[in-house]
Amino acid sequence: MHCRITISLLMYIYIFCFLAADGCTDWSVDYKKYQVLVGEPVRIKCALFYGYIRANYTLAQSAGLSLMWYKSTGPGDFEEPIAFDGIRMSKEEDSIWFRPTVTEDSGLYACVIRNSTYCMKVSIALAVGDNDTGFCYNSKMKYFEKAELSKSKEILCPEIEDFIMPYREPEIKWYKECKAKTWRPSIIFKRDTLVIREVREDDIGNYTCELKYGGFLVRRTTELTVTGFGGHCRILR
Numbered sequence: 001m002h003c004r005i006t007i008s009l010l011m012y013i014y015i016f017c018f019l020a021a022d023g024c025t026d027w028s029v030d031y032k033k034y035q036v037l038v039g040e041p042v043r044i045k046c047a048l049f050y051g052y053i054r055a056n057y058t059l060a061q062s063a064g065l066s067l068m069w070y071k072s073t074g075p076g077d078f079e080e081p082i083a084f085d086g087i088r089m090s091k092e093e094d095s096i097w098f099r100p101t102v103t104e105d106s107g108l109y110a111c112v113i114r115n116s117t118y119c120m121k122v123s124i125a126l127a128v129g130d131n132d133t134g135f136c137y138n139s140k141m142k143y144f145e146k147a148e149l150s151k152s153k154e155i156l157c158p159e160i161e162d163f164i165m166p167y168r169e170p171e172i173k174w175y176k177e178c179k180a181k182t183w184r185p186s187i188i189f190k191r192d193t194l195v196i197r198e199v200r201e202d203d204i205g206n207y208t209c210e211l212k213y214g215g216f217l218v219r220r221t222t223e224l225t226v227t228g229f230g231g232h233c234r235i236l237r
Contacts, residue, residue, distance in 0.1 A: 023119065024112065024114065024119035024120065024121050025119065025120045025121065026121045026122075027047075027048075027052060027120070027121065027122040027123075028075075028122070029075065029108065029122075029123045029124070029125055030047040030122050030123065030124050030125075032047065032124065033124075033125040033126075033127065034124065034125065034126045034127070035126075035129070035138075035140075035141040036101050036126075036127075036128055036129075036141075037101075037128070037129060037130070037131060037138060037141070037219060038100075038101060038102060038103055038128055038129065038130050039100045039102075039216070039217075040100055040101055040216060040217065040218055040219070041097070041098060041099045041100050041101070041163070041213055041214075041216045041218065042097075042098050042101055042126070043095050043096070043097050043098075043162040044095060044096045044098075044109055044124055044126060045094060045095045045124075046067060046069075046094045046095065046111035046113075046122075046124075047111070047122045047124055048111060048113055048120060048121075048122050049094050052120070052122060053113075053120070056094070057093050057094035058093075060113055064115050065113045065114060065115050065118070066113070066114060066115065067094065067111060067112070067113050068081070068111070068112045068113075068114070069081070069082045069091065069096060069110070069111055069112075070082060070109070070110040070112065071107050071108065071109055071110070072107060072108045072110070072123075073107050073108070074107070074108060075108065075123075079110055082096070082109075084096075087099075088100070089105075094111075096109060099214070099216065100216055101126075101128045102128065103128050103129075103130070104128075105126060105128050106126055106127050106128045106129075107125075107126060108123045108124070108125055108126075109123065109124045109125075109126060110122070110123040110124075111123075111124070127141070129141060135178055136175065136178035136208055136219060136221070137178070137206065137208060137219065137221035141221070142206070142221045142222065142223050143158055143220065143221070143222040143223070144222065144223050144225070145222050145223070145224050145225075146224075146225050146226070146227060147196065147199045147203065147224055147225070147226050147227070148199065148226070148227050148228045149199055149200070149201065149226055149227065149228030150198055150199060150200075150228065151198070151199055151228075152195065152196060152197050152198065152199070153195075153196045153199050153203075153224070154193050154194070154195050154196075155193065155194045155195075155196070155207050155222050155224065156192060156193050156222075157172055157192040157193070157194075157209035157211070157220055158220050158222070159220060160172075160192060160209075160211055160218060160220065163211055163213040163218050164211075169191060170191065170192055170211055171211070171212065172189075172191075172192060172209050172210065172211050173209070173211075174189065174194050174207060174208070174209055174210075175207070175208040175209075175210065176205055176206065176207055176208075177205055177206055178206070178208060186198055192209070194207060199226055201226060203224060203226060204224060204225060204226050205223070205224060206221055206222070206223050206224075207221065207222050207223075207224060208220070208221040208222075209221075209222075
């Protein structure tokens with residue numbers, strides 16, 4: 001009689017073999033950094049389940065591993081266990097949800113999966129900042145895109161997947177330089193994307209997308225620069 005090894009069992013074997021080490025394997029700070037404006041919601045995912053081990057949260061639980069979260073102000077600083085209030089800050093499966101964020105939430109969040117024998121850890125950085133004075137964005141938290149003069153360009157409203165309801169089209173408002181705008185016919189909108197069919201010089205600038213999530217607003221700002229001016233790139237001044 002032949003034995004059939006299920007995919008789940010292979011995952012268990014992989015986890016235990018990979019975690020078999022003295023102490024806790026520390027992957028330091030993950031490359032993905034979360035940046036949000038004060039008052040916005042954010043979901044911080046435990047990066048261990050998104051690139052470090054070949055298992056999801058449910059499978060790790062089934063293998064007898066527990067997930068714990070700690071916070072510190074920076075690398076090497078003392079890490080304190082997080083006390084979740086279940087209201088503004090809650091632990092939901094493999095993530096921490098903030099609804100909403102406050103300035104004091106900035107710091108490093110370490111997620112640790114472990115049992116009595118095995119342990120693995122990675123830290124995730126969160127920066128929470130205020131808008132620049134008189135603007136709807138923080139200049140240190142902008143995204144950047146380049147376009148070519150007279151060509152088409154798509155500007156995505158980035159990092160909003162966690163705030164879109166399943167099977168519903170997101171209702172996104174777009175602003176330029178933080179102001180509502182009457183868009184010309186050659187600029188169209190597709191779900192979470194602003195499409196400029198033919199880029200002009202006056203398209204240079206800051207584009208902010210805004211999405212409602214419950215009683216909160218989620219905003220993302222992208223600065224667009226344009227090339228094609230005799231080989232030079234122009235930005236908003």
